[in-house]
Amino acid sequence: MGIKKHLVIIPMKKKLHLVKLGGNIIENPEELEEFLIDFSKIDAPKILIHGGGKLATKLAERLGIKQNMIDGRRITDAETLEIITMVYGGLISKKIVASLAAHNNQALGLSGADLNCMTAVRRPVNPIDYGYVGDPQKVDSKVLGDLLNSGFVPVFSALSHDGKGQLLNTNADTMASVIASALSDGYDCFLYYCFEKKGVLKDIKDDNSVLSEINLATYQKMRSENQVYAGMIPKIDTAFEAVKNGVKEVFILKAEDLLSVIKSNVKNGTKISL
Amino acid sequence: MGIKKHLVIIPMKKKLHLVKLGGNIIENPEELEEFLIDFSKIDAPKILIHGGGKLATKLAERLGIKQNMIDGRRITDAETLEIITMVYGGLISKKIVASLAAHNNQALGLSGADLNCMTAVRRPVNPIDYGYVGDPQKVDSKVLGDLLNSGFVPVFSALSHDGKGQLLNTNADTMASVIASALSDGYDCFLYYCFEKKGVLKDIKDDNSVLSEINLATYQKMRSENQVYAGMIPKIDTAFEAVKNGVKEVFILKAEDLLSVIKSNVKNGTKISL
Numbered sequence: 001m002g003i004k005k006h007l008v009i010i011p012m013k014k015k016l017h018l019v020k021l022g023g024n025i026i027e028n029p030e031e032l033e034e035f036l037i038d039f040s041k042i043d044a045p046k047i048l049i050h051g052g053g054k055l056a057t058k059l060a061e062r063l064g065i066k067q068n069m070i071d072g073r074r075i076t077d078a079e080t081l082e083i084i085t086m087v088y089g090g091l092i093s094k095k096i097v098a099s100l101a102a103h104n105n106q107a108l109g110l111s112g113a114d115l116n117c118m119t120a121v122r123r124p125v126n127p128i129d130y131g132y133v134g135d136p137q138k139v140d141s142k143v144l145g146d147l148l149n150s151g152f153v154p155v156f157s158a159l160s161h162d163g164k165g166q167l168l169n170t171n172a173d174t175m176a177s178v179i180a181s182a183l184s185d186g187y188d189c190f191l192y193y194c195f196e197k198k199g200v201l202k203d204i205k206d207d208n209s210v211l212s213e214i215n216l217a218t219y220q221k222m223r224s225e226n227q228v229y230a231g232m233i234p235k236i237d238t239a240f241e242a243v244k245n246g247v248k249e250v251f252i253l254k255a256e257d258l259l260s261v262i263k264s265n266v267k268n269g270t271k272i273s274l
Numbered sequence: 275m276g277i278k279k280h281l282v283i284i285p286m287k288k289k290l291h292l293v294k295l296g297g298n299i300i301e302n303p304e305e306l307e308e309f310l311i312d313f314s315k316i317d318a319p320k321i322l323i324h325g326g327g328k329l330a331t332k333l334a335e336r337l338g339i340k341q342n343m344i345d346g347r348r349i350t351d352a353e354t355l356e357i358i359t360m361v362y363g364g365l366i367s368k369k370i371v372a373s374l375a376a377h378n379n380q381a382l383g384l385s386g387a388d389l390n391c392m393t394a395v396r397r398p399v400n401p402i403d404y405g406y407v408g409d410p411q412k413v414d415s416k417v418l419g420d421l422l423n424s425g426f427v428p429v430f431s432a433l434s435h436d437g438k439g440q441l442l443n444t445n446a447d448t449m450a451s452v453i454a455s456a457l458s459d460g461y462d463c464f465l466y467y468c469f470e471k472k473g474v475l476k477d478i479k480d481d482n483s484v485l486s487e488i489n490l491a492t493y494q495k496m497r498s499e500n501q502v503y504a505g506m507i508p509k510i511d512t513a514f515e516a517v518k519n520g521v522k523e524v525f526i527l528k529a530e531d532l533l534s535v536i537k538s539n540v541k542n543g544t545k546i547s548l
Contacts, residue, residue, distance in 0.1 A: 111368050165372050
């Protein structure tokens with residue numbers, strides 16, 4: 001008929017699930033264990049990213065080291081960096097890794113310094129000096145791909161380094177977004193921000209006022225009308241960054257809903273889309 | 275001539291250098307950095323194993339958690355295990371990894387729980403209850419070989435796990451011996467116990483009375499004559515275990531002599547042989 005038919009073969013990318021765990025779940029051993037049992041049941045390549053701010057604050061209090069937060073971001077002096085390194089990179093990371101091992105996952109605790117897999121730039125003083133805080137610069141997606149191909153489960157603590165020997169405290173939400181973005185060339189990435197709320201709430205006082213989806217237009221409208229809870233803005237911003245960078249789907253949801261969203265495609269939480 | 279000549283090809287095994295770092299070096303940032311610069315210059319497959327007992331004791335003191343030692347071994351209750359996990363698995367491990375990264379080594383901080391690479395059995399109460407202390411049971415030499423083949427530099431902290439979710443404090447000298455033994459099938463293993471003394475001293479008060487070699491016969495004679503400093507006995511015992519299990523050469527030496535012994539074959543320290 002004069003029309004040539006082209007058969008275009010688009011290679012199927014593998015699915016990769018990236019889960020950021022935050023909030024109060026990490027400091028509650030029972031809730032953490034329940035979450036890790038669920039996470040261990042994801043039978044596809046996966047990465048866990050965790051913070052641990054509340055436990056770090058508790059240790060700082062016990063040691064009498066005053067913590068200064070600005071808009072929820074921790075001013076990280078040398079002593080605070082040591083606390084962060086101990087709590088995120090040691091205590092929480094190794095507990096998670098040991099638990100996942102018990103549930104037949106070959107987990108591997110990583111900071112950005114390990115295998116040099118994520119470098120960051122110390123945040124410039126402008127005007128606030130955040131101290132030893134780093135903004136991610138480069139992710140080694142090759143080495144992470146190799147780990148995933150070996151069947152390993154990377155478990156990232158919110159620590160990176162500058163490549164010159166200096167560890168840097170790094171926001172876990174941002175790390176999750178940046179790692180998912182970097183791996184989007186090779187994988188269909190699904191990113192889940194898990195915390196204790198059911199999703200982004202329309203009314204912060206009403207736990208059931210979950211917004212099922214936010215797109216850029218509705219987000220801008222909500223922002224202009226001051227309808228977004230200030231504490232959620234950085235998280236939602238990093239979620240949008242991920243979508244813009246090619247991450248296939250991004251959700252903000254309750255940790256205990258994770259498995260049903262992944263396995264049963266149940267519509268829980270808030271989907272972030274362009 | 276009636277005599278058949280056989281050409282037997284014995285495949286050359288690769289050299290693997292395993293270095294245990296202990297003593298006072300870890301808690302001195304300048305000495306640690308000097309050591310890591312030397313270690314980074316070993317241009318062959320290598321593994322670092324570290325403890326960090328003195329820093330753990332300091333943190334315990336700051337937190338008001340009483341430490342009980344029996345014959346130099348730490349009674350590890352739940353709170354002490356958290357300290358160990360933070361200090362060994364977090365603070366020291368991540369600092370070492372970040373420093374090695376700056377010196378162009380792709381280092382990877384590992385506990386036994388990571389990649390499930392070393393399981394241990396909680397030490398039976400007989401008659402002392404050491405608490406959460408584990409004696410190594412199984413090393414996954416396959417996974418360690420894969421990491422080495424990838425050019426990675428494993429950095430072990432003295433932590434293992436029972437495979438059921440429980441982390442266990444594990445003697446770093448023992449870990450080094452067990453890991454070297456497990457890898458001896460695939461590699462010519464060279465094991466170096468580095469600390470602040472020049473080797474095993476004939477006279478504990480004379481830093482220059484280094485014994486250049488101890489074999490089983492001389493060791494037994496020395497032991498029977500009470501000529502071995504009590505604090506050195508567990509280290510020397512684990513060194514002999516390594517030699518018995520096929521580790522090619524084992525040395526006890528001063529950390530700053532490591533590179534000259536490896537690179538120039540300078541005879542420093544004490545060689546342990548059968």
